[in-house]
Structure formats: structure tokens, C-alpha cells
Amino acid sequence: MLEFIIVPFTNVLVWIYNLLGENFGLAIIVFTILIRLVTYPFNAQQIKSAKAMQELQSNPKWKAMQQKYKGAEHREKLAQEQMKLYQEMGINPFGACLPTLLQLPLLFAMYWTVMRALAATPLQLLNFARGISLPNAAELIPLNAQFLWMDLGQPERLNIPGIPFGIPVLAILVMITSYFQSKMMTPTSSDDQGAQMGRMMNLYMPLLMAYISYIYAAGLALYFVTSNVLSIVQYYFMRVRPAAASANTPGTAK
Amino acid sequence: MKKTHVLILLPLMLLLAACGTPQDAGSWPGVSLNEDASVAYVAYGPHVYAVQTTNGAEAWRFPAESGAFNSYAPVQAGPDGNLLVSGYDHVFYSLDADTGSQQWAFNAGGNRYIGSALAVGQLVYAPNSDHKLYALDNRGNLQWSFTTGEPIWSQPASDGSTLYVASMDHMLYALDAQSGEQLWSLDLGGTTVSNPLLGPDGTLYVGTLAQSVAAVDTTRGQIAWTTDTEGWVWGEAALVDDLLVIGDLEGYLYALDAASGRQVWRGQTNGAITGAPTWFQDSLYVINEAGSLYAFSLDGRSRQLALPESYAGALYGTPVAAGELLLLGLNGNDSVLIALDSSGSVVWSFTPES
Structure with missing residues (x-):
């Protein structure tokens, strides 16, 4: 279904792999940076929307509206009024969601790209052969899946002498970075339902991402960690730093 | 369950489903025959089936119930008329050819057995994706192993005294079939x-x-x-x-x-x-x-x-x-x-x- 994304992804990933001295881990990191650059406008839009939604929570009109239409019987009216205010302030309430939806096909494609490029089974290698157009692809096969202590085609575990089980370091890193990313991106909501939704998102999303990283190939987990870190960095430069700078500017109203 | 939980969990479950299962089918049916061509063996996913070639009726299947077992490589005859089964579950099996019951299993392989095994004399050679070729006796005891630079997906060939192993590391290795000593290699x-x-x-x-x-x-x-x-x-x-x-x-x-x-x-x-x-x-x-x-x-x-x-x-x-x-x-x-x-x-x- 996503062949139109997976095929070019695989070609670019293998091209980078070749360029970086056949290091698949570094290739995934560089490839993730490229994806973040290409999707930068969407991610920037998401951060802006989240910021606008957050500022809306402290708007007197919004607060008054929450007070006036309290209770389940006024839910419909509240929604109508909220929509009016969104329009008035030029806010798209789905602006923070749409980029997330865009991330989903990218995520599926990335999973299949990693699996196809590492080709641990005959069908995966056949699919790889069908889509690859690099002239020296046959010489590169099989790609070197080793990166640090990991086999990027297998679920990652760090085995430490004396500990009877492998530690899923990447899955833990994915959980931590997903939590921070989710916490940063989720606007604080003053209405109960919105706040609950936000809390659930902050709880479920990191757990799910960690679970996926625990059971699937380490290459995907590496993509998650890199993508999350880049997202946090982007958020820092777009929101935290400018806010701190404006707060420290002499004469700025607080 | 609350509506908000459903709203969040639904796309997340979709996400999991879209990534597929960790044990995706990775190959195609491997078909082989017994000596007199009266029974065909089909290794395909969770079972190896023995099928009578006269009418296509199932004689037996291994294992009886689906589980962790997965196999795709054509089943080969072992030294004593047993069947050699290469498992995707990192296990190499010997089955009774008449009943399909398990005789022994070799569990020390580090990855999938994608290629078929070969029996020469009383030794069985099982190529594994962990880069190794395992030489076993006909009770599943490891005699020696030979390590190459990459996974081995192909079945070895032999003239009875020398074993030829083609690895994904681009090399062809000639080994002494008894000792596993490398005689030569070729790019x-x-x-x-x-x-x-x-x-x-x-x-x-x-x-x-x-x-x-x-x-x-x-x-x-x-x-x-x-x-x-x-x-x-x-x-x-x-x-x-x-x-x-x-x-x-x-x-x-x-x-x-x-x-x-x-x-x-x-x-x-x-x-x-x-x-x-x-x-x-x-x-x-x-x-x-x-x-x-x-x-x-x-x-x-x-x-x-x-x-x-x-x-x-x-x-x-x-x-x-x-x-x-x-x-x-x-x-x-x-x-x-x-x-x-x-x-x-x-x-x-x-x-x-x-």
C-alpha cells in the first residue's frame, strides 16, 4: 500500500548507508534528520498550533465561556461557542493533529523500509531487489545490521554480565523521549475532557512507542529516538528559547 | 471504557496492526519428496505437511498444533531415513518420516535456518543465518561448526568428502566434510x-x-x-x-x-x-x-x-x-x-x- 514511499525511502537509506561507510545505524540517524527537514513546515505548524491552543486557555473569553456553559447539558452550546472563538482568533483546532496524522504513514513506511533493507528473509530480499535502483546494490547485500551493541534487524537488548536478562535500552529511551515530546506538544486544556484526553495521550503514547520498540526491530526504535530528540530540539528553539529571550528583554511586560 | 480512551486507543491499535506481527511470513512453500516419490513434504509456515502424491491426502503434519514453529526450506532426508527440518524458530529438527513425530531438536543455532540441510554419511550439515554451518551427528549433537562472514541461506553441496558452502559474504568455502577444516575459499x-x-x-x-x-x-x-x-x-x-x-x-x-x-x-x-x-x-x-x-x-x-x-x-x-x-x-x-x-x-x- 505504501510502496510509493517505501521504495524511494529504501533507495535513499541504502544510498546514505553506502556513503557513510556501510554503517546502517548512522544511515538511519541521517535519514531521520532528512525526513525531519522535509517535514519541517508541518512540524513547525504543529508547534505553532499547540502554542496558540495553549494561549487560548488563558484568554478571558475562553475562561468565561467555560464557566457559563458548565455541565453536560451545555456541552453542545459550549462546542459552538468554542468554534466561534477559534474562528475569531484564526486558530485551527486540528492544526496540531494533522501533522501527527502525516507522521503515521511515514512511521509505517520507515518500519517496512528498515525491514526490507536489512532483508532477514527471502521475501524481504526479493522485495528489496524489486525496488532498489542503485547500481552497486548487489555488492552491498547483505547490509551490515550491527550498530554499537545492536543488531538493527532484531529487537534490541543490552546484555550486561551478571544480569540474567537483556535490558531494552532503546525501548526505555523511546519511552522517555516520547513522554517529553508528547508533554511538550500537548496543549494544556482547561476543559475537563480536553485535559483528560491530553493526560491519556501523555500516558499511552510513550508506553505504546516503548512497546513497539521492545518487540520490533531496533532500527525502528533508533528512528523513534532520533525523531523524538529532533522534535524536542525543534520545540526548544521554536518555543522555549524565544519565550525565555522575550521574558529577559528589558521593558517587556510580564 | 470511556470515549476518550477509545479515541486514543483506536489509532494506537491501528498503528500496531499496520506494522504487522513480529513473525511475518518470510518465504514460500518448500516442497520435497521421499525416496519413492509416494509422499511429498511441504514446509510452509507453522507446519510441515506430509501429503500422499497418489491423491493429495494429508498423511501427517508437524507440529500437530500451530505454535512458535515456522519452516519454509524443503525438508531433506537424514542419514537414517529421518527428515531434516530447518526452522525459522532458530531450531533444527529431526522427524520420523512415517509419523512426523519429533526425534530430536538442535537448539543452539543463533538465528533462522533458511536453507535446507544436507546429510552426508552420518553427519548432517545445517546452514544458519547466524553465519554458521552446524555439523551434527544423527542424534542432533554438535560435532563442529564453521563460521562465515554473513548468513548462509543456501544448502551446501558435497561429493562425499568435501563440503561446498556458499555464504552471503560472497565467498564459497570448501571444507573437509568430516572435520570441518577449511580447504580453500573463493570470492x-x-x-x-x-x-x-x-x-x-x-x-x-x-x-x-x-x-x-x-x-x-x-x-x-x-x-x-x-x-x-x-x-x-x-x-x-x-x-x-x-x-x-x-x-x-x-x-x-x-x-x-x-x-x-x-x-x-x-x-x-x-x-x-x-x-x-x-x-x-x-x-x-x-x-x-x-x-x-x-x-x-x-x-x-x-x-x-x-x-x-x-x-x-x-x-x-x-x-x-x-x-x-x-x-x-x-x-x-x-x-x-x-x-x-x-x-x-x-x-x-x-x-x-x-
Whole structure:
């Protein structure tokens, strides 16, 4: 279904792999940076929307509206009024969601790209052969899946002498970075339902991402960690730093 | 459950489902026969099926219930008439050929067994994706192992005293079959997943993903000749008299002079060929990924045999000749094995009961 994304992804990933001295881990990191650059406008839009939604929570009109239409019987009216205010302030309430939806096909494609490029089974290698157009692809096969202590085609575990089980370091890193990313991106909501939704998102999303990283190939987990870190960095430069700078500017109203 | 929980969990579950399961089917049915061609074995996913070739009835299946077991490589005969099964579950099995019951299992392999095993004398050689070839006695005890630079997907070949192992590290290794000592190695110029074929004069023929077929003089450990192909060579070669016939992933079938590698003729099919051509009823039969079956005469003339619509789908691997029947493993169909006569008519099909 996503062949139109997976095929070019695989070609670019293998091209980078070749360029970086056949290091698949570094290739995934560089490839993730490229994806973040290409999707930068969407991610920037998401951060802006989240910021606008957050500022809306402290708007007197919004607060008054929450007070006036309290209770389940006024839910419909509240929604109508909220929509009016969104329009008035030029806010798209789905602006923070749409980029997330865009991330989903990218995520599926990335999973299949990693699996196809590492080709641990005959069908995966056949699919790889069908889509690859690099002239020296046959010489590169099989790609070197080793990166640090990991086999990027297998679920990652760090085995430490004396500990009877492998530690899923990447899955833990994915959980931590997903939590921070989710916490940063989720606007604080003053209405109960919105706040609950936000809390659930902050709880479920990191757990799910960690679970996926625990059971699937380490290459995907590496993509998650890199993508999350880049997202946090982007958020820092777009929101935290400018806010701190404006707060420290002499004469700025607080 | 609250509506908000459902709203969040639903897309998350979708996310999990879209990534597939961790144990995706990774290959196609591996078909082989017993000595008198009365029973066909089909290794396909969670079971190995023993099917009577007279009527397509199931004789037994291993294991009785689906579980962690997965296998795709054609089952091979062991030293004592037992069956050697290469497991995707990192386990190598020996089964009783009559009942399908497990005799022993070798659990020390570090990854999938993708290629078939080979038995020579009382030793069994099992190639693994953990880069190793394991030599076991016929009770499953490890005798020695030989490590290559990359996974080994192809079945080794042997003349009884020397073992030839083609690895994905581009190398062909000649080993002493008893001790595992390396005699020589040779760079084939590309990754090899196809089974090497040992000719009666000691020449070894092997295809590579570097779009070539190589003939190796095994007495000197040197390349005798190489011939370029249009596509990656995945399938094994077939030797008919002095003609070496081999297919590639571009769908071409090459007939080469076995002595020189000179192309005698080249036929074209409409899809990738991943198996060997099979000599059956005076023709070479080959299947391809487009789901087509072709019969080639020795002078290169071909005819395409149409399969019924209900058996449409990609065809991988090697057709197997069983007397008057040609057996094909089916991929992604309810039926996993069909038997055809020389006109291409389906004589029986085998659909496992769940």
C-alpha cells in the first residue's frame, strides 16, 4: 500500500548507508534528520498550533465561556461557542493533529523500509531487489545490521554480565523521549475532557512507542529516538528559547 | 471504557496492526519428496505437511498444533531415513518420516535456518543465518561448526568428502566434510543465496546476486568461467546433459554450455524466477513470481501453461517432478500444493484443514 514511499525511502537509506561507510545505524540517524527537514513546515505548524491552543486557555473569553456553559447539558452550546472563538482568533483546532496524522504513514513506511533493507528473509530480499535502483546494490547485500551493541534487524537488548536478562535500552529511551515530546506538544486544556484526553495521550503514547520498540526491530526504535530528540530540539528553539529571550528583554511586560 | 480512551486507543491499535506481527511470513512453500516419490513434504509456515502424491491426502503434519514453529526450506532426508527440518524458530529438527513425530531438536543455532540441510554419511550439515554451518551427528549433537562472514541461506553441496558452502559474504568455502577444516575459499564476486550444484565432473555451478553464474573447478579451487545475466540469480541451476540451465529475477532462463559458459539460448518469462528448472516429461519446467508456469524444450522453444484462476498467485521456488505429476507449492492460497499433469491440468490440490 505504501510502496510509493517505501521504495524511494529504501533507495535513499541504502544510498546514505553506502556513503557513510556501510554503517546502517548512522544511515538511519541521517535519514531521520532528512525526513525531519522535509517535514519541517508541518512540524513547525504543529508547534505553532499547540502554542496558540495553549494561549487560548488563558484568554478571558475562553475562561468565561467555560464557566457559563458548565455541565453536560451545555456541552453542545459550549462546542459552538468554542468554534466561534477559534474562528475569531484564526486558530485551527486540528492544526496540531494533522501533522501527527502525516507522521503515521511515514512511521509505517520507515518500519517496512528498515525491514526490507536489512532483508532477514527471502521475501524481504526479493522485495528489496524489486525496488532498489542503485547500481552497486548487489555488492552491498547483505547490509551490515550491527550498530554499537545492536543488531538493527532484531529487537534490541543490552546484555550486561551478571544480569540474567537483556535490558531494552532503546525501548526505555523511546519511552522517555516520547513522554517529553508528547508533554511538550500537548496543549494544556482547561476543559475537563480536553485535559483528560491530553493526560491519556501523555500516558499511552510513550508506553505504546516503548512497546513497539521492545518487540520490533531496533532500527525502528533508533528512528523513534532520533525523531523524538529532533522534535524536542525543534520545540526548544521554536518555543522555549524565544519565550525565555522575550521574558529577559528589558521593558517587556510580564 | 470511556470515549476518550477509545479515541486514543483506536489509532494506537491501528498503528500496531499496520506494522504487522513480529513473525511475518518470510518465504514460500518448500516442497520435497521421499525416496519413492509416494509422499511429498511441504514446509510452509507453522507446519510441515506430509501429503500422499497418489491423491493429495494429508498423511501427517508437524507440529500437530500451530505454535512458535515456522519452516519454509524443503525438508531433506537424514542419514537414517529421518527428515531434516530447518526452522525459522532458530531450531533444527529431526522427524520420523512415517509419523512426523519429533526425534530430536538442535537448539543452539543463533538465528533462522533458511536453507535446507544436507546429510552426508552420518553427519548432517545445517546452514544458519547466524553465519554458521552446524555439523551434527544423527542424534542432533554438535560435532563442529564453521563460521562465515554473513548468513548462509543456501544448502551446501558435497561429493562425499568435501563440503561446498556458499555464504552471503560472497565467498564459497570448501571444507573437509568430516572435520570441518577449511580447504580453500573463493570470492564469487557477489552474495549467494542459490544452492550450488555439483556436476558429475566435479565442477560446481552457482548463481550470484551480482548478476552472474560461476563455474568453479573444485579440484583447483578456481573459477572456471563466469557468465553475466540480466538480473540477480536466485535459483539453483539444472544440468541436462551438457546444458546448464538457470533463471534470474528478470525472468530470463539461460541455457549455457556447461563446459565453457557460452550462452546456447535464452528464453524469457514474465516474472522473477527464484527456483531451479525441473526436468519433467522431456521439458524443463520453470515457475515465476507472476504466477506462470513455462515448459522449455532443450532447443529453447517455450510454451506457457495456464493455471486455473483459483490457483492464481505468485509462484516461487522449484517445481518438483513426482512420476507423472508435477508438484507446485502455492504462496498465499488456501491450497498449499497442487499436482499437475504434463498438459498443466490440476490432478489434485492439497488444502490443509485448520
